[in-house]
Amino acid sequence: MAKLLVKLQRYFRRKPLRFFTLLALYLAAGSLVFLHSGFTGEPTVPGSQRGPGVGEGPGLPYLGVMQLSRGFKAAATMPEGGRRHGLRFKSTSKEPAERGKARDYGSTRSRALRGRSGREKEEDRARYIGCYVDNTRRRTLRGVSFFDYKKMTVFRCQDNCAERGYLYAGLEFGAECYCGHKVQASNASESECNMECKGERSNTCGGGNRLSIYRLELAQESARRYGSAIFRGCFRRPDNVSIALPVSQLMLNMSVDKCVDFCTEKEYPLSALAGTACRCGFPTTLFTLHEREDEQLCAQKCAGEEFESCGTAEYLLVYQTQVQDNRCMDRRFLPTRAKQLVALASFPGAGNTWARHLIELATGFYTGSYYFDGSLYNKGFKGERDHWRSGRTICIKTHESGQKEIESFDLAILLIRNPYKALMAEFNRKYGGHIGFAAHAHWKGKEWPEFVANYAPWWATHTLDWLRYGRKVLVVHFEDLKRDLFVQLQRMVGLLGIAACEDRLLCVEGQKDGNFKRSGLRKLEYDPYTPEMRRMISGYIKMVDTALKLRNLSGVPDDYYPR
Numbered sequence: 001m002a003k004l005l006v007k008l009q010r011y012f013r014r015k016p017l018r019f020f021t022l023l024a025l026y027l028a029a030g031s032l033v034f035l036h037s038g039f040t041g042e043p044t045v046p047g048s049q050r051g052p053g054v055g056e057g058p059g060l061p062y063l064g065v066m067q068l069s070r071g072f073k074a075a076a077t078m079p080e081g082g083r084r085h086g087l088r089f090k091s092t093s094k095e096p097a098e099r100g101k102a103r104d105y106g107s108t109r110s111r112a113l114r115g116r117s118g119r120e121k122e123e124d125r126a127r128y129i130g131c132y133v134d135n136t137r138r139r140t141l142r143g144v145s146f147f148d149y150k151k152m153t154v155f156r157c158q159d160n161c162a163e164r165g166y167l168y169a170g171l172e173f174g175a176e177c178y179c180g181h182k183v184q185a186s187n188a189s190e191s192e193c194n195m196e197c198k199g200e201r202s203n204t205c206g207g208g209n210r211l212s213i214y215r216l217e218l219a220q221e222s223a224r225r226y227g228s229a230i231f232r233g234c235f236r237r238p239d240n241v242s243i244a245l246p247v248s249q250l251m252l253n254m255s256v257d258k259c260v261d262f263c264t265e266k267e268y269p270l271s272a273l274a275g276t277a278c279r280c281g282f283p284t285t286l287f288t289l290h291e292r293e294d295e296q297l298c299a300q301k302c303a304g305e306e307f308e309s310c311g312t313a314e315y316l317l318v319y320q321t322q323v324q325d326n327r328c329m330d331r332r333f334l335p336t337r338a339k340q341l342v343a344l345a346s347f348p349g350a351g352n353t354w355a356r357h358l359i360e361l362a363t364g365f366y367t368g369s370y371y372f373d374g375s376l377y378n379k380g381f382k383g384e385r386d387h388w389r390s391g392r393t394i395c396i397k398t399h400e401s402g403q404k405e406i407e408s409f410d411l412a413i414l415l416i417r418n419p420y421k422a423l424m425a426e427f428n429r430k431y432g433g434h435i436g437f438a439a440h441a442h443w444k445g446k447e448w449p450e451f452v453a454n455y456a457p458w459w460a461t462h463t464l465d466w467l468r469y470g471r472k473v474l475v476v477h478f479e480d481l482k483r484d485l486f487v488q489l490q491r492m493v494g495l496l497g498i499a500a501c502e503d504r505l506l507c508v509e510g511q512k513d514g515n516f517k518r519s520g521l522r523k524l525e526y527d528p529y530t531p532e533m534r535r536m537i538s539g540y541i542k543m544v545d546t547a548l549k550l551r552n553l554s555g556v557p558d559d560y561y562p563r
Contacts (some may be wrong), residue, residue: 012416028294045363054402125156126214129152131193133185134172134211141170141180141211142307149175152455155525156215162216182307183213202396229271231262231511234298236272237314238287245272245281252276255304261317265495269325269510272316273309275300279316282325283506289318290486320510328361328507333383337391340410342496344395345446345470346464348455350417351427351478355492357397360441361508362489363498368393370400375433394496401458401465412470413492416544417478418560419459419537420529452533460540464547475548483511 017331113355134140143166143249148156152175154287161169161179170178174195193212197205207213223378238244247266251258263271270287274280283289295309298317302310311317311525343365344359346352353376356367358432368390369376377384383393395413400406431438466473474495481488488503529537538561546556 006527012329013494017150022355041393047537057176074328082149083439089108098509103120126216129183129213129215130232131166131188131190131206132170132183132189132211132213132559134178134206134209135185136209136269138184139178139179139180140172140185141166141168141213142184143179143181145176145178149178149198151203152177152197153200153500153525154197154203154205155197155469157205158214158216162556166214166216168215170213171197171205172211174205176206177427179210184307185211190467228323229256232289232318233268234295235272235287235314235316235318236293241279242288242500244284245270247280248276251278251304253304254278254310256308256310256319258304259310260321263325264321267323269323271319271321273302273311273319274316275310275312276303277313282327283355283510285502285506288506288511313357317516325507325510328511330364331360331366331382332364333386333392334394341389341391341408342395343406343409343412343470344397344415344555345406345409345412345462346415347417347419347422347459347468348399349422349424349429350415351425352399352415353381355413355415356395356397357510358485358489358512359492359496360501361511362493362505363394363496364504365394365498367394368396368554371397381547382406394498401462403465403469406469407465407471410471411495412466412473414466414473414475414480415481416465416475416556418557419456419541420560422459423452423455423537424528425539426455436516439451447528448528449533452529454539455539456533456540459537460543463544467547467551475553477557479559 041366065376130138139145144159146160152171152172157171157177158169160177166179168180168182168311170181172178188210192210193204193207195205197203204212216512219470241249247268249262251262254273256273259273259278260271262278267281268282270281270283272281281287293315295314296392298311299309300312302308309317341455343353344355346355360367360381366386367381368383368386368388369381370388372384373381374384386392388396388398396409398409406412427442428438430438430451431442431447438447474491476492484508489505490500491509493505541556541560545560549555
């Protein structure tokens with residue numbers, strides 16, 4: 001054996017190149033074996049727990065779920081850059097497309113109707129109104145437009161137009177999207193809107209010089225805009241109009257732009273068009289903007305722009321300018337130490353940061369936090385640096401659950417959000433930051449199913465713990481706060497022991513978005529929840545609904561069901 005080794009040594013001394021070649025091949029082979037072993041079998045995540053199986057939501061042992069909820073920090077430190085070898089979910093929008101290759105759609109009219117009915121089954125974000133004529137010289141929808149000749153879908157067009165505040169979204173030539181406030185053309189036959197969407201063959205995206213038009217629902221999160229101004233609606237003229245809207249100007253050649261520019265120059269946040277008169281002011285108890293009228297009552301054409309409405313002497317068309325309403329922007333620490341610690345408690349992704357923004361504007365005092373987030377501090381949440389027991393802040397943000405943590409607080413505002421929306425919001429924050437988005441690789445990789453398995457039970461136990469151990473708890477549903485901000489904010493401020501100034505609350509309504517609102521332009525175009533996930537989450541929703549009703553509170557909002 002020794003002689004053989006000596007011979008090999010002499011050989012490689014004479015032929016060093018062959019030695020290094022063999023060495024390189026040996027290392028490469030070892031690397032391949034190592035990589036292969038790394039990609040086989042199911043991945044294990046340290047500290048993670050088994051997610052509930054199908055239909056196990058309501059039947060989970062309560063103690064086990066409690067351990068999950070208290071293990072938030074461990075779950076939050078889960079590796080974020082894991083290998084992409086878990087469950088993968090295909091976009092639901094592509095499934096019909098694959099089936100479509102194997103079947104005959106029949107006439108172009110039946111395909112258009114099928115595409116239309118498919119859109120109507122989706123969330124109530126838009127309503128199909130028909131096929132319309134378009135003209136390249138004089139567009140039917142005269143707002144912004146964009147084209148995508150590879151990936152255009154109905155959802156994408158609607159979302160882009162809604163984000164910019166338009167009333168209508170229209171698709172043409174399979175790949176073109178047009179937005180506008182008015183449809184300025186005649187109807188065409190449905191059979192003329194016969195072109196498949198480039199990114200979604202199961203749906204119709206207009207035709208040659210033909211638009212498939214949808215009316216966007218105003219219940220969407222985005223506000224309607226006109227250039228830089230936000231459309232607030234049509235309102236009856238207030239009784240004391242000269243007091244409610246103190247600055248006015250006669251404009252014989254009236255247009256929306258001219259009135260908005262005039263009020264912006266005068267530094268007023270509201271611009272009200274009343275036929276040939278432009279009025280400016282603030283939202284006040286004299287003019288709350290809470291009782292909207294039918295927009296047809298304001299549909300008098302502008303003298304300076306025939307395709308715009310300028311309201312009438314009795315019905316005002318109101319826009320919010322870019323001028324900031326400073327009546328609610330002052331904030332400070334409490335002048336004396338608070339006698340009670342008030343929690344602003346929520347599951348992550350339920351809108352806690354937004355609620356803090358609203359409370360700070362409504363009360364004029366900083367909110368604190370159980371944690372420290374430098375990005376929030378840099379955005380103006382100055383109470384972020386204070387210790388949560390300092391007593392200098394009006395309330396304390398917390399995601400904690402469990403008896404010991406909850407009993408540390410004297411009062412609590414418990415913010416609850418639809419778990420489907422809350423889970424997606426927290427997943428986006430976890431992988432994309434406060435106003436960013438998780439990458440598609442995260443949604444389609446192992447991260448999303450693991451996240452749902454760990455966090456969905458916690459959504460339920462967080463609420464159950466606060467209802468069980470909280471001393472005095474005010475329940476506020478995120479959806480109710482969005483829908484009726486004035487009333488819900490009054491309730492929240494009342495619990496904090498602050499006399500609510502109505503004019504200040506009206507100011508908050510105009511500044512409600514803050515710096516932490518995600519753009520809608522990158523919303524997922526498919527449902528990431530599997531049937532198993534939906535069954536599990538539905539069980540948790542029923543648990544929370546039952547717990548609320550047992551305490552004589554209203555149950556969860558109707559829009560939590562069905563999924």
